[in-house]
Amino acid sequence: xxxxPAGLGALAAAVLVAIAAVVPAISTSAETRPGWADWDPLxxxxxxxxxxxxLPAAGFPAATVTSDSRGGxxxxxxxxxxxxxxxxxxxxxxSSRGQQYLNLRPQADRPTSPSTTTYSFxxxxxxxxxxxxxxxxxxxxxxxxxxxxxxxxxxxAELGWQGGFNYCAVDGAxxxxxxxxxxxxxxxxxxxxxxxxxAADTSGAAGWFRPTTPITTLTIEFYQRxxxxxxxxxxxxxxxxxxxxxSSSTSQAPRRACSPAPR
Numbered sequence: 001x002x003x004x005p006a007g008l009g010a011l012a013a014a015v016l017v018a019i020a021a022v023v024p025a026i027s028t029s030a031e032t033r034p035g036w037a038d039w040d041p042l043x044x045x046x047x048x049x050x051x052x053x054x055l056p057a058a059g060f061p062a063a064t065v066t067s068d069s070r071g072g073x074x075x076x077x078x079x080x081x082x083x084x085x086x087x088x089x090x091x092x093x094x095s096s097r098g099q100q101y102l103n104l105r106p107q108a109d110r111p112t113s114p115s116t117t118t119y120s121f122x123x124x125x126x127x128x129x130x131x132x133x134x135x136x137x138x139x140x141x142x143x144x145x146x147x148x149x150x151x152x153x154x155x156x157a158e159l160g161w162q163g164g165f166n167y168c169a170v171d172g173a174x175x176x177x178x179x180x181x182x183x184x185x186x187x188x189x190x191x192x193x194x195x196x197x198x199a200a201d202t203s204g205a206a207g208w209f210r211p212t213t214p215i216t217t218l219t220i221e222f223y224q225r226x227x228x229x230x231x232x233x234x235x236x237x238x239x240x241x242x243x244x245x246x247s248s249s250t251s252q253a254p255r256r257a258c259s260p261a262p263r
Contacts, residue, residue: 034092036099037235039075046071047107053119057237061125067117069104069222072230076103081135083234084172088165089133089208093236095172101234106140106224114143114223117233124149124214131160134220135167135206135232137184138195142231143221145191149214156188160210164193168204178204199225206232 035056042051049067054060067073082097083090090096107115134142146154164185168178184193184207193207222231 033239034094035237035239036078036093036096037101037237039100039102042073042075042102049073049104051075051102053102053235055130055235055237057126057129057239060130060237061121061123063119063121063218065102065117065119067104067115068107069115069117070107070109071105073102073104076101076232081174081176081232083133083135083167083206084170084174086170086172087167087206088162089131089234089236090172093131093238096234096236097174099234101135101232103230103232104222105228105230106222109224109228111224114221117220117222119218121216121218124216125211127214128210128212130235130237131162131208131210132218133206133208133232133234133236134184134193135234136204136229137193137207137231138182138202138205138229139199139224139226140229140231141192141194141223141225143190143192143223144209145219145221146211146215147217149216151216154211154213154215156186156191158211158213159188159191160212161186161188162208162210164205164207166204167206173204176203178202183207195225199227201227201229 038054040052042049044050047068049069051065053063053065078096078099078101082095085095104115104117107113144159146159148154164183166178166180166182167173168176169180182196182202182205184195184205186193186207195205
């Protein structure tokens, strides 16, 4: 039987219908799970500390942490200080109550002796889906720097500053008293987070970041402005679990006859 192009087109359409009838139907859904970082115990001594930080999102690179902070520091349980669900990061990642964070200090308690803490990720981080929080920024200041996958120093905008807040001045706060207006300020040009203008030792002042570019290293220089300051660092991430079902149809598509071409 001779087939014209029109006849071949009809045959191809019939084959496609038959294939479509047996292709599995896939139904998926994604559930987002927030989580806070886990930390290995802080080891070493004053001027030479180290630990490892791990975020719960599957495949997120672990970070080796080194710091030359003075003593009186450690990985803290989160039982007495936390970010409640009413804080800006808590609204996204849930309460950090009972979740670990890191306490560090300057290298020495004078304005010219900052500590340098470096987070070296085992490979570049994702471009989003995670955050870090600096807490108890009041009688002190911190300079934040990060390098991308190509070694480039990230801009202040790429660090993703989300704003300052006071975690002692919201619902569900730990047993501390804070002023909602007591929150650190951010200078994107210098990448500097600075506490209140009086350099007074207060409670709950914090600021947070959500980087928008993959990062290989994150460095925080922490400077004393007055007194004996300490600062807190939390990390959090979002993970998406994908669940789905696959079903297939074995029904046959209607058969189409090939009409003889006109003679």
